[in-house]
Amino acid sequence: MQKSQSSRRDFIKSAAMASATAVAAGISDPSLPILSAAEVGDSGLEWNKAPCRFCGTGCHVQVGVQDGRVVAVAGDKNADVNKGLLCVKGYHVGAALYGEDRLTKPLLREGDSYVEISWDKAINIIADRIEGDPHKFAIYGSGQWTIPEGYAAQKFIKGGLSNNHIDPNARLCMASAVTGFLATYGVDEPAGCYDDLDECDVLIMWGNNPAEMHPVLFSRVIDRRSRGEEITLIDIGTRRTRTTTQCQHYLEMKGHGDLAIANGIAHLLIKNDTYNKEFVESFCNFKAPDSDNPNLHGKGISFDDYKVMLERYTPEYVEELSGVPADDIRMLGDLFGNPDIKITSLWCMGMNQHTRGTAINTLVHGIHLLSGHFGTPGDAPTSLTGQPSACGTVREVGTLAHTLSGGRVVANPEHRKHTEEYWNLPEGRINPVPGYHTVLMWEKFCTPSDQGGDIDTIWVQVTNPGQTLPNLNKLFNGKKELKEKFLIVSEVYPTATTVLADLILPSAMWVEKNGVFGNSERRTQQWFKMVDPPGDARDDTWQTIAVAHRLFERGVEGMKDKDGKFIFEVLDEQQKPVPIWQWENYYDTNVDKHLFEEYRQFTRLKHKDLAPYDEYVKERGLRWPVVQQEDGSWKETHFRFSEGYDPYVEPGKGMQFYHSSTKDDRAQIWFHPWEPPAEVPDEEYPLMMTTGRVLEHWHTGTMTRRIPELNRAMPAAYIEMNPEDAAAYEIRNGDLIRVESRRGVIELQAWVAGRGKPPVGTVFIPFFDETILVNDLTLDAIDPFSKQPDYKKCAVRISKV
Amino acid sequence: MISGLVVHFSEDESLTNAALIEIKAKANIDIGIQSERCLPIVVETDSIESSHKMTDWLFELEGVSHVDVTYVHLDE
Numbered sequence: 001m002q003k004s005q006s007s008r009r010d011f012i013k014s015a016a017m018a019s020a021t022a023v024a025a026g027i028s029d030p031s032l033p034i035l036s037a038a039e040v041g042d043s044g045l046e047w048n049k050a051p052c053r054f055c056g057t058g059c060h061v062q063v064g065v066q067d068g069r070v071v072a073v074a075g076d077k078n079a080d081v082n083k084g085l086l087c088v089k090g091y092h093v094g095a096a097l098y099g100e101d102r103l104t105k106p107l108l109r110e111g112d113s114y115v116e117i118s119w120d121k122a123i124n125i126i127a128d129r130i131e132g133d134p135h136k137f138a139i140y141g142s143g144q145w146t147i148p149e150g151y152a153a154q155k156f157i158k159g160g161l162s163n164n165h166i167d168p169n170a171r172l173c174m175a176s177a178v179t180g181f182l183a184t185y186g187v188d189e190p191a192g193c194y195d196d197l198d199e200c201d202v203l204i205m206w207g208n209n210p211a212e213m214h215p216v217l218f219s220r221v222i223d224r225r226s227r228g229e230e231i232t233l234i235d236i237g238t239r240r241t242r243t244t245t246q247c248q249h250y251l252e253m254k255g256h257g258d259l260a261i262a263n264g265i266a267h268l269l270i271k272n273d274t275y276n277k278e279f280v281e282s283f284c285n286f287k288a289p290d291s292d293n294p295n296l297h298g299k300g301i302s303f304d305d306y307k308v309m310l311e312r313y314t315p316e317y318v319e320e321l322s323g324v325p326a327d328d329i330r331m332l333g334d335l336f337g338n339p340d341i342k343i344t345s346l347w348c349m350g351m352n353q354h355t356r357g358t359a360i361n362t363l364v365h366g367i368h369l370l371s372g373h374f375g376t377p378g379d380a381p382t383s384l385t386g387q388p389s390a391c392g393t394v395r396e397v398g399t400l401a402h403t404l405s406g407g408r409v410v411a412n413p414e415h416r417k418h419t420e421e422y423w424n425l426p427e428g429r430i431n432p433v434p435g436y437h438t439v440l441m442w443e444k445f446c447t448p449s450d451q452g453g454d455i456d457t458i459w460v461q462v463t464n465p466g467q468t469l470p471n472l473n474k475l476f477n478g479k480k481e482l483k484e485k486f487l488i489v490s491e492v493y494p495t496a497t498t499v500l501a502d503l504i505l506p507s508a509m510w511v512e513k514n515g516v517f518g519n520s521e522r523r524t525q526q527w528f529k530m531v532d533p534p535g536d537a538r539d540d541t542w543q544t545i546a547v548a549h550r551l552f553e554r555g556v557e558g559m560k561d562k563d564g565k566f567i568f569e570v571l572d573e574q575q576k577p578v579p580i581w582q583w584e585n586y587y588d589t590n591v592d593k594h595l596f597e598e599y600r601q602f603t604r605l606k607h608k609d610l611a612p613y614d615e616y617v618k619e620r621g622l623r624w625p626v627v628q629q630e631d632g633s634w635k636e637t638h639f640r641f642s643e644g645y646d647p648y649v650e651p652g653k654g655m656q657f658y659h660s661s662t663k664d665d666r667a668q669i670w671f672h673p674w675e676p677p678a679e680v681p682d683e684e685y686p687l688m689m690t691t692g693r694v695l696e697h698w699h700t701g702t703m704t705r706r707i708p709e710l711n712r713a714m715p716a717a718y719i720e721m722n723p724e725d726a727a728a729y730e731i732r733n734g735d736l737i738r739v740e741s742r743r744g745v746i747e748l749q750a751w752v753a754g755r756g757k758p759p760v761g762t763v764f765i766p767f768f769d770e771t772i773l774v775n776d777l778t779l780d781a782i783d784p785f786s787k788q789p790d791y792k793k794c795a796v797r798i799s800k801v
Numbered sequence: 802m803i804s805g806l807v808v809h810f811s812e813d814e815s816l817t818n819a820a821l822i823e824i825k826a827k828a829n830i831d832i833g834i835q836s837e838r839c840l841p842i843v844v845e846t847d848s849i850e851s852s853h854k855m856t857d858w859l860f861e862l863e864g865v866s867h868v869d870v871t872y873v874h875l876d877e
């Protein structure tokens with residue numbers, strides 16, 4: 001016994017060393033974690049691939065399963081994204097399944113407590129609520145939905161109920177990136193990919209902290225430095241972070257300073273005559289907002305108009321608006337004006353959670369286009385997502401209130417027609433009116449029905465709005481007193497959202513189910529179920545299909561296609577329907593594969609082509625468009641719109657923005673003026689508060705706070721303060737502080753000169769802690785185009801408790 | 802608890818050497834073959850918590866710029 005334990009230990013140690021050595025040496029041949037059959041036999045572990053459950057980086061892990069439990073996790077050396085690396089969260093991802101308080105039974109509220117009910121009863125309750133008034137029903141989903149989960153929810157509500165009230169939490173994190181891409185290129189999602197990080201000479205992070213939020217991507221950059229490559233890192237931000245410490249330049253700006261900085265760079269490119277004339281003349285138009293009719297098309301302007309609009313954005317004026325010294329603006333202008341270097345811009349929440357989010361997104365694209373720093377590896381404006389499938393499930397599947405799959409929108413009759421054809425629905429089934437976006441959906445839910453609150457039931461899947469919505473007292477807590485409203489929550493753990501739920505459904509998570517994610521760089525990633533979910537927990541896709549089938553059984557017309565068949569019908573090899581709405585039969589077939597193959601048809605219109613499901617089984621993800629080659633193989637695309645990289649660019653064009661909104665293959669360079677934030681400090685509320693994430697916890701912490709070592713490392717939220725402010729308020733580390741905004745109040749401990757360092761007049765509070773809800777304080781002001789709220793700027797006052 | 806880690810050293814040779822001496826002195830760390838500024842190591846601890854403390858300790862060493870975790874065996 002002793003001997004076998006020691007040989008197992010030795011085996012595990014040699015596996016650990018092999019994986020670390022492979023990463024350190026940067027070798028391409030993996031020695032781990034693809035183990036040989038003999039080794040697997042020795043260790044008793046079965047290994048399989050999956051993307052990490054957490055952030056939008058989309059690292060691949062190898063998951064070791066033994067006796068029906070996940071017992072080991074290794075970075076996947078075969079994965080391009082992470083080349084074997086994982087961050088501290090990925091390293092513990094397996095443990096996220098095994099928190100002690102997993103939800104295992106459907107629970108129905110009775111007064112102040114819950115009773116366990118059967119799945120059958122739960123499904124009936126949901127069907128009753130929907131039948132009561134299908135147009136007062138809404139689904140609130142997520143960028144953590146797998147692609148099949150989001151696709152099923154989308155088909156159910158838009159195709160089955162003719163109701164567009166479905167929106168995902170990604171509205172809160174990357175909607176402004178979407179509108180920025182659409183306004184600029186006429187089609188969503190980055191042209192470049194993570195390869196840009198390996199090629200650029202200059203990396204500019206706009207309000208972005210990848211060292212903590214996308215750690216593996218950042219370590220890819222730091223790794224280049226370790227190997228002696230020269231790379232200039234520039235952090236443009238509102239507080240010093242762990243990213244700042246690695247950067248040669250830190251440009252500390254005031255909130256909304258980014259608008260002025262981008263305009264200042266464009267001003268200098270024109271004034272110094274260093275913009276790329278050939279690129280601009282060949283591939284770009286100019287646009288400005290149309291104040292009479294605000295939309296993503298704006299109004300066309302000439303280059304001379306553009307020049308005039310930028311005239312006032314001198315480095316000195318930009319310094320006045322942004323707080324960034326004029327010399328630093330000149331440094332940025334010189335970098336963009338230098339054609340011999342490659343520049344990549346990265347951004348995430350800082351630019352998206354912004355009441356001028358669409359504007360700043362278009363301006364950053366604009367300076368890349370104006371300077372010609374676009375279209376070759378390393379020269380790219382690239383947005384990152386916080387969630388593992390914000391791109392795949394939200395942007396590509398189209399689970400926003402106004403979208404349909406594959407880049408279509410409900411307001412476009414042609415797009416509705418395509419969708420009805422793919423779904424075999426009668427003409428006119430899809431409602432042409434966009435549903436409520438997130439903020440409006442929750443506002444309507446929290447407003448009494450007789451006062452215009454026309455959403456009476458929301459089904460939440462794979463997200464935690466009770467913690468992440470802004471201005472929670474208005475947009476979530478308002479539900480408490482409204483007896484006519486009904487909240488259904490599919491979850492894996494009790495959360496700030498389940499606190500107000502009327503019906504809680506236990507869900508399977510990550511490798512307890514099949515799945516497909518789409519990460520930040522257009523990479524679609526597939527995995528198989530490896531272990532069973534606990535108790536009666538079940539897949540979210542199954543939950544949606546089971547409710548749809550219950551409505552079908554009751555004769556609800558929308559659940560039938562135009563031939564009278566169930567809209568989620570799946571046939572077996574004998575062409576007989578598989579009863580996938582019954583849990584015991586759900587895994588008789590691969591439902592994910594059926595849904596994915598159906599969804600794949602939608603992806604050609606906007607050249608976001610996906611390969612067949614089975615191709616993804618073989619790969620660690622593929623970046624779309626994935627196009628079939630003459631020999632039958634499937635090839636991914638690293639850089640879009642650029643000849644030689646993108647298969648859809650016509651020969652001889654060089655650069656072709658083939659979904660241009662002006663239909664002339666050109667991208668749009670926008671001018672937007674600087675505007676102040678929606679709320680700024682004043683005498684009553686003298687400090688600016690910004691919110692965000694921490695390295696150890698993923699978003700609302702529902703998974704990572706159940707991993708003991710992560711929770712010990714970062715147990716509670718804190719208010720981060722500048723030492724000068726702390727001295728002025730006589731606050732020391734650990735003091736309990738009352739923080740008030742016009743919308744709420746919280747109390748938490750002070751951390752002075754902690755991990756991040758906000759400037760004088762600014763405080764930072766992370767949002768991972770469900771016991772201290774910083775979103776009681778935040779503002780629900782939204783960007784006019786993307787409808788995304790600003791979590792980064794609101795005015796607060798503080799006092800010692 | 803067994804973890805595979807990659808320690809990235811800073812560009813300062815003397816700080817790197819000092820960090821290396823400290824790492825080598827730890828009985829529960831196995832050292833692999835260094836590749837440029839990256840050193841593969843295996844850390845064995847009796848709990849996840851002490852493994853975490855060890856990673857923190859590595860991060861704190863002046864000559865260490867970054868630590869990546871490449872492998873973890875969760876079964877305590």
Ligand code: SF4
Nearest residue numbers: 052054055059087090
């Ligand atoms: S960087 Fe993101 S995807 Fe990669 S291991 Fe960490 S949390 Fe997971």
